[in-house]
Amino acid sequence: xxGTVTHDPPSAAGGRQSRPLIVTEDAExxxxxxxxxxxxxxxxxxxxxxxxxxGGWEAAPLVLVGDDAARRVRGAARRxxxxxxxxxxxxxxxxxxxxxxxADHVLMxxxxxxxxxxxxxxxxxxxxxxxxxVGVIGGRGGAGASTLACALxxxxxxxxxxxxxxDADPLGGGLDVLLGAESAEGLRxxxxxxxxxxVGSGALEESLPQLHSLRVLSWxxxxxxxxxxxxxxxxxxAARRxxxxxxxxxxxxxxxxTAEALAQLDVGxxxxxxxxxxxxxxxxxxxxxxxxxxxxxxxxxxxxAPGLDDREVARLLGLPLAGEVPVEAGLLRLAEGxxxxxxxxxGPLARxxxxxxxxxxxxxxxx
Numbered sequence: 614x615x616g617t618v619t620h621d622p623p624s625a626a627g628g629r630q631s632r633p634l635i636v637t638e639d640a641e642x643x644x645x646x647x648x649x650x651x652x653x654x655x656x657x658x659x660x661x662x663x664x665x666x667x668g669g670w671e672a673a674p675l676v677l678v679g680d681d682a683a684r685r686v687r688g689a690a691r692r693x694x695x696x697x698x699x700x701x702x703x704x705x706x707x708x709x710x711x712x713x714x715x716a717d718h719v720l721m722x723x724x725x726x727x728x729x730x731x732x733x734x735x736x737x738x739x740x741x742x743x744x745x746x747v748g749v750i751g752g753r754g755g756a757g758a759s760t761l762a763c764a765l766x767x768x769x770x771x772x773x774x775x776x777x778x779x780d781a782d783p784l785g786g787g788l789d790v791l792l793g794a795e796s797a798e799g800l801r802x803x804x805x806x807x808x809x810x811x812v813g814s815g816a817l818e819e820s821l822p823q824l825h826s827l828r829v830l831s832w833x834x835x836x837x838x839x840x841x842x843x844x845x846x847x848x849x850x851a852a853r854r855x856x857x858x859x860x861x862x863x864x865x866x867x868x869x870x871t872a873e874a875l876a877q878l879d880v881g882x883x884x885x886x887x888x889x890x891x892x893x894x895x896x897x898x899x900x901x902x903x904x905x906x907x908x909x910x911x912x913x914x915x916x917x918a919p920g921l922d923d924r925e926v927a928r929l930l931g932l933p934l935a936g937e938v939p940v941e942a943g944l945l946r947l948a949e950g951x952x953x954x955x956x957x958x959x960g961p962l963a964r965x966x967x968x969x970x971x972x973x974x975x976x977x978x979x980x
Contacts, residue, residue: 633657633733634669636686637679642698645722646677653733654813663689674736677729683710691715694736696729698722731811735854738814743853744777745970745977748878750863750902752885752895757914761884761938761966762862763791764954766827768966771956775857776827777818779849781874782864783838789822789831792953797822801833808844812851825953845873853877858970867901875905879977882910882935882969885926887917892929899930910935939965 635646638661650657657677662685663670670676670689678686680699697716699707702724711719720729747765751758759782766778780788783802789795799822805812821828830848852859861874863881875881881902885895895911902909911932913923927934939961954962 632673633675633677633736634664634673635659635677635679636662636682637677637698639679639681642679642681642700642722645726646679646698649726649730650733653730653737653811654816655733655737662686675733678714678716680704680707680710683714686714689714693717696720696732698729727810734811734813738854741856744775744855744857744859745974746849746853746859746861746877746879747970747973748861748863748875748881748906750881750883750898751865752883752898752911753891754865756884756886756891757938757940758882758884759785759788759791759862760954761882761912761962762860763788764962765966765970766858766860767825767953767956768963769858769860769970770825770827772967772970775818775855777821777852777855777857777859778827778829779852779859779861779874780829780831781845781861781871783832783840784864785832785862787831787834788862789824789829792824792829794822794824794829795834797824797829799823799829801831802840803833803835803837805830805844805848806837806840808847810847812847814851814854817848817851818855825956839868840870842869842873845870846877849874849877865898867905872905875902878906878908880908880910880973881906882912883930883932884912884914884938885930886914887921887923887926889918889921892921892926896930899932912936912938914938915940935969936965938962 633650633655635643635657637643662682671692674694676695678695678697680697683697695714695716696718697707697711697714698720700722702721707719749758749762762778766776770776778788787795789797800820818828821830861878863874864871883895883899885891899909909932911927911930912935913926915937923934923937
């Protein structure tokens with residue numbers, strides 16, 4: 614059980630790893646708190662009362678006060694990020710003691726363990742603004758969604774943003790192949806199939822292949838063609854906590870795993886070739902995606918069929934127009950070792966990606 618009294622604690626400044634402070638003389642409670650810190654990847658500082666050294670109490674990003682120590686810290690300076698931790702669910706006096714020490718939260722073990730692990734991990738990782746998360750999905754097969762997803766990710770990395778490209782389509786052949794780096798060292802999706810709860814965002818990033826100044830989570834060449842929804846949720850949540858940009862290349866089939874990915878997007882791009890059959894197919898995709906994702910926009914790719922232009926395609930689909938995706942010679946049939954889409958920064962596709970990301974970042978309040 615966890616209860617809120619006032620405010621959330623501040624995140625670690627500048628993204629540096631910070632040490633939570635534990636204040637307790639209860640040996641059993643201390644063992645539990647040390648175990649939870651270890652699960653969150655944090656090494657705490659432990660005291661029986663308010664630290665003597667200057668700044669110890671004020672500087673810690675998170676203070677866990679055992680209920681046994683509430684009286685001993687009553688005179689400490691008031692600050693945010695104090696959690697009073699106890700075990701007695703039926704003790705009505707715990708709320709009074711929380712107010713006396715200025716605690717933000719009251720937490721009872723064991724019920725509140727997962728909440729506390731998440732909070733400790735937040736301060737250990739230095740969580741800030743979540744990443745802008747963009748999903749790209751084809752209105753029909755061969756629409757060029759994977760090419761656009763790669764170009765968006767490459768553009769984001771070139772602009773100096775921390776960038777993660779996620780291949781959520783197990784039948785797409787692998788974005789690492791599209792980038793010419795299928796042999797690059799690092800983990801692929803099957804390694805995360807058993808993930809549950811919270812995945813460390815720093816550990817996730819470091820475990821993935823690094824290509825063209827960005828990290829890539831793709832598929833291996835094995836038989837695994839589905840990841841449990843809980844694993845998709847855990848991995849994408851970890852990716853978002855690192856900030857920057859996350860680009861997700863989505864399949865056109867909407868299963869439980871894809872629905873989890875859609876639920877974490879800020880904006881989706883539906884790539885639609887400007888031809889009637891593609892528009893008809895895209896309408897069915899948009900209907901399914903729109904059940905989960907509110908902000909879905911259409912990106913139209915030429916050449917145009919008679920009577921169609923980008924605005925007409927958007928009107929027929931009933932979606933806002935993100936713009937026209939330029940077609941550059943050779944991009945849809947990249948050879949191994951070729952420069953990835955958007956890498957040059959000067960072509961029309963790179964300009965489209967840069968302009969879209971600039972608008973999306975402003976809309977998300979991240980710029």
